[in-house]
Amino acid sequence: MAVVAVFNQKGGVGKTTTTLNVAAALVMLERQPILIDLDPQAHLSLALGLKSLPGEACASAYxxxxxxxxxxxRQLPNGIRIIPGHxxxxxxxxxxxGVKGVAAKLRSGLNQLGGDNSPVLMDCAPALSVLTLNALxxxxxxLIPVTSDFLAMQGLxxxxxxxxxxxxxxxxxIERRMVVTRYAEDKPQCREALATLKQRYxxxxxxxxxxxxxxxxxxxxxxxxxxxxxxxxTGAHDYRVLTMELLSKGFFE
Structure with a gap:
């Protein structure tokens, strides 16, 4: 069971969008991902149509x-499984x-989940909170989504x-991969940021x-x-290509 945290300390870079659509692409490629929404805003859960769930049915209960x-x-009709946020x-x-060893709590829970070779993708909030430390x-x-602009580069x-x-x-x-999101080839700042990313990473x-x-x-x-x-x-094409690239590199194994 490969466990992947989708994380960047900067908000608004496409973490939730990437988690959602990579998972959907994995389903299309006959993998059965499990998502964990670790953001109190629960945007990943909302994006999958899950609204007003009780706390006892969500990740907070763990x-x-x-x-x-x-x-x-929770099994969804589109083939995705998710532990919703709240x-x-x-x-x-x-x-x-302040609890000793709290950063290992999620790892322990995933070990108990066991017996399933499906990839796990965790959507993290843009902060080094207890939840994010658990995910890491x-x-x-x-997997680090990053937009091609100056502030995103600082966040990266x-x-x-x-x-x-x-x-x-x-x-x-910690093995990581970075993916450029919201890229516009016709914008000079995007091309410049991409060139910098290629040079550094x-x-x-x-x-x-x-x-x-x-x-x-x-x-x-x-x-x-x-x-x-x-x-x-174009977005569907791009996320399909990204997921196939990650699979070919053994990222979900």
């Missing part, structure tokens, strides 16, 4: 009440922040520093890029992934 993760997995996740820092400690790999630098710091207590290198940057496609912004409002909403769109 962190706050030790409800087994297996009991929280605003109660915002309580985790204050309630568990549990993850085999990290901070994310890289955070991952390097975490490698010491983990006792291992040549071995970690995916060849696939995600275009700035309106359909990607529209689909969550309909509770749909990009393939269900606009199968012939």
């Amino acid at each position: 962190f706050l009440h030790d409800k087994p993760l297996a009991q929280l997995v 605003p109660d996740l915002a309580k985790v820092d204050s309630m568990l922040g 400690f549990a993850a085999d790999r990290v 630098h901070r994310t890289e520093i955070a991952l390097r710091v975490l490698e010491k207590p983990l006792g291992r290198a 040549a071995n970690e940057l995916t060849e696939a890029k995600i275009a700035d496609d309106l359909a990607l912004a529209e689909s969550p409002a309909h509770g749909m992934d990009i393939f269900a909403y606009a199968a012939d769109s």
